[in-house]
Every structure is written in structure tokens, then in C-alpha cells.
Amino acid sequence: xxxxxxxxxxxxxxxxxxxxxxxxxxxxxxxxxxxxxxxxxxxxxxxxxxxxxxxxxxxxxxxxxxxxxxxxxxxxxxxxxxxxxxxxxxxxxxxxxxxxxxxxxxxxxxxxxxxxxxxxxxxxxxxxxxxxxxxxxxxxxxxxxxxxxxxxxxxxxxxxxxxxxxxxxxxxxxxxxxxxxxxxxxxxxxxxxxxxxxxxxxxxxxxxxxxxxxxxxxxxxxxxxxxxxxxxxxxxxxxxxxxxxxxxxxxxxxxxxxxxxxxxxxxxxxxxxxxxxxxxxxxxxxxxxxxxxxxxxxxxxxxxxxxxxxxxxxxxxxxxxxxxxxxxxxxxxxxxxxxxxxxxxxxxxxxxxxxxxxxxxx
Ligand code: AMP
Numbered sequence: 071x072x073x074x075x076x077x078x079x080x081x082x083x084x085x086x087x088x089x090x091x092x093x094x095x096x097x098x099x100x101x102x103x104x105x106x107x108x109x110x111x112x113x114x115x116x117x118x119x120x121x122x123x124x125x126x127x128x129x130x131x132x133x134x135x136x137x138x139x140x141x142x143x144x145x146x147x148x149x150x151x152x153x154x155x156x157x158x159x160x161x162x163x164x165x166x167x168x169x170x171x172x173x174x175x176x177x178x179x180x181x182x183x184x185x186x187x188x189x190x191x192x193x194x195x196x197x198x199x200x201x202x203x204x205x206x207x208x209x210x211x212x213x214x215x216x217x218x219x220x221x222x223x224x225x226x227x228x229x230x231x232x233x234x235x236x237x238x239x240x241x242x243x244x245x246x247x248x249x250x251x252x253x254x255x256x257x258x259x260x261x262x263x264x265x266x267x268x269x270x271x272x273x274x275x276x277x278x279x280x281x282x283x284x285x286x287x288x289x290x291x292x293x294x295x296x297x298x299x300x301x302x303x304x305x306x307x308x309x310x311x312x313x314x315x316x317x318x319x320x321x322x323x324x325x326x327x328x329x330x331x332x333x334x335x336x337x338x339x340x341x342x343x344x345x346x347x348x349x350x351x352x353x354x355x356x357x358x359x360x361x362x363x364x365x366x367x368x369x370x371x372x373x374x375x376x377x378x379x380x381x382x383x384x385x386x387x388x389x390x391x392x393x394x395x396x397x398x399x400x401x402x403x404x405x406x407x408x409x410x411x412x413x414x415x416x417x418x419x420x421x422x423x424x425x426x427x428x429x430x431x432x
Pocket of ligand 1: 189213221222223224226250252253254255281284324336337
């Protein structure tokens with residue numbers, strides 16, 4: 071089916087918006103970016119750009135008038151912005167998913183309502199709650215996370231019975247948090263799933279994620295040493311979530327694999343995900359292609375990889391070591407067009423294909 075959609079609006083101008091815009095161009099769509107930062111990575115690959123705040127409602131209305139459908143590339147867009155835009159044009163994923171994933175308490179509630187296991191958790195709104203919960207759980211330590219705006223390990227800390235709860239609370243600098251039991255996991259995985267407007271969905275194989283300083287440094291796809299049963303369970307969870315929220319577009323589910331082979335859901339990202347970047351070179355239809363297809367009303371594409379792959383993030387100074395990848399067999403370098411190298415800043419990534427791989431399964 072040929073899409074009636076001609077121009078897609080994207081809120082947010084980072085690398086995820088940029089790679090979505092590049093996929094959109096391959097599929098014949100125009101992209102209009104709205105982002106508060108001038109010269110953001112996505113604005114450099116399309117002529118249609120509005121530099122405006124996410125709460126500039128006049129600019130938002132004009133933006134909506136210029137596009138046929140709207141999506142977003144990061145989850146911290148204010149909910150009221152999405153609800154406002156929904157009055158003018160379809161916005162995918164819809165605001166229900168954003169509402170769930172923007173607040174860790176909503177997210178855990180939602181996951182548990184689908185019988186998906188999470189770490190033990192409890193809401194925390196004052197320092198005394200921390201001591202009360204540790205006593206109630208009869209445990210020595212926990213992780214406390216702000217309910218909103220946490221990413222790459224920011225907005226969270228480890229707390230133990232020897233720490234002062236008032237100090238931990240002050241460090242978090244919030245009025246609402248979630249306390250989580252610490253999971254003694256073996257490794258971390260994620261599943262990226264795409265779902266189209268007709269409700270057809272396809273999940274990429276579960277991948278293993280490794281972090282440095284709380285930032286994703288490497289993804290191995292498919293996840294090695296993951297039994298087919300656990301891989302299927304992870305994929306089934308992603309399908310269950312996607313159906314429950316009537317997803318249109320992409321979402322990612324982050325999970326812990328426990329030492330006894332169990333799965334514990336940690337987080338949902340309502341967007342394309344860093345752990346899905348390997349699909350750009352190891353699958354015929356990447357996560358960005360699938361996101362654009364789905365929001366534009368086209369059919370979701372197959373998620374079966376043609377190669378196994380490793381994705382290496384180029385973070386901060388890593389980008390200065392680019393030469394080793396430029397001459398490497400089966401290595402595809404992606405750079406995001408960011409001029410300033412800063413510690414912790416994602417400058418690009420490299421997908422190294424492992425070929426041939428005989429036993430790939432979606
Ligand atoms: P998050 O911001 O929830 O994605 O957490 C960032 C990282 O902290 C995760 O990738 C884990 O490595 C670690 N982490 C988060 N929650 C827990 C938990 N309940 N138990 C153990 N490690 C955790």
C-alpha cells in the first residue's frame with residue numbers, strides 16, 4: 071500500500087531523530103524537525119526545521135499544520151505538548167504510552183498489571199519512606215530513582231542502611247521517587263518491537279547490552295547465551311506491551327536476566343533505542359525504517375537479521391579512535407554530526423557485522 075502521508079513531523083533533534091529522518095528520506099518521505107536547539111543533529115539532514123520550545127504552542131500549531139503525522143524521538147517531551155498536537159494530527163506513539171513511560175511508578179504499575187515481573191518497588195515521597203521500606207522488606211540496601219527525567223544512570227542512587235535517608239533524598243532532589251530492590255542480575259538485554267496501524271507487530275531478536283559509567287557502550291545481537299525459551303519470553307513481553315498500549319511505531323523493553331535464567335523488566339522506552347542501532351546494518355529493515363513505516367501507515371517490515379552484529383557506541387573521546395573501525399572488515403561507521411566532543415556525549419556508533427551467522431532467529 072502506498073502511503074497518503076507525505077511529510078512526517080519529529081519532535082526532538084538528536085541522533086534518533088536524525089537516523090529516523092535518513093530512513094524517511096529512503097522511503098520517500100519529507101521530514102520536519104521541531105527542536106529547541108539550533109544546529110541539532112536532525113536539523114542538518116532536512117531543510118524543514120522549526121527551532122522552538124516544546125511549550126511554544128503557536129509554533130506547535132504551525133508545525134502540525136505543515137505535516138501529515140507526528141512522532142517524537144525522546145520521552146521527555148511534555149505530555150501536554152503531545153496532547154495539544156493530537157488535536158491537529160495523529161501523533162505516534164500515542165500519549166497513553168508516553169504517560170506510562172514518563173513516570174517510573176506508572177510504568178511499574180502498568181508492567182505488573184500485564185503480569186510482567188519487575189524488581190520489588192514502592193513509591194517514596196519523603197526521606198522516612200526509605201527507612202520504612204528497608205525495614206518492611208527486611209533488606210540492607212536499595213536503589214532509589216526519581217520517577218521522572220532519569221536517563222543514563224542520572225536521577226538514581228544506591229542507598230544502604232548506613233546512609234542517611236535525608237542525605238539520599240537531598241541528593242535525588244525530587245518530590246517523588248521509586249524505591250527498588252536490587253536485582254542480582256547476570257546480564258542486561260533489550261527487545262525492540264515495531265507495530266503498525268493495523269496492529270501487526272514484529273520484534274527484533276533480544277540483544278545483550280553492556281554499559282560503562284551507566285551509558286550503553288556495546289550491544290551484542292542476538293544476545294549470546296540466551297536460551298531460545300528466554301528469548302521468546304522477552305519477545306512475548308514486548309508484544310504484550312505493544313498490544314496493550316495499541317503501539318504505533320517502535321518501543322524498547324529493557325530487561326535483566328537473573329542468574330537462574332528469569333526475566334525482570336526494568337524500563338520501557340517509547341521510541342527507537344540505542345540498543346537497536348545494530349539493525350541499521352544487520353537487518354533489511356532497520357528500527358528507524360520500521361518506525362517511519364509504522365507511523366506513516368505502511369506495513370511493519372521483517373525484523374529477522376541477515377547477520378549477527380556488535381554495536382559499539384562512540385562516546386566522547388572514543389570518536390578520536392575512529393581509524394581502527396574505518397579499515398575494519400564489515401564495520402559500518404555512523405557519526406551524528408555533533409561538533410563538540412564532550413565526556414559522556416554520544417558522538418556516533420559502529421556496527422560490526424559477524425558473517426556468516428547460521429542460527430539467527432527473530
Ligand atoms: P535505569 O535508569 O532504570 O535504566 O537504570 C540504569 C542502570 O542501573 C541499569 O541499566 C542497571 O544496570 C542498573 N539498575 C537499575 N535498576 C536496578 C535494580 N533494581 N537492580 C540492579 N541494578 C539496577
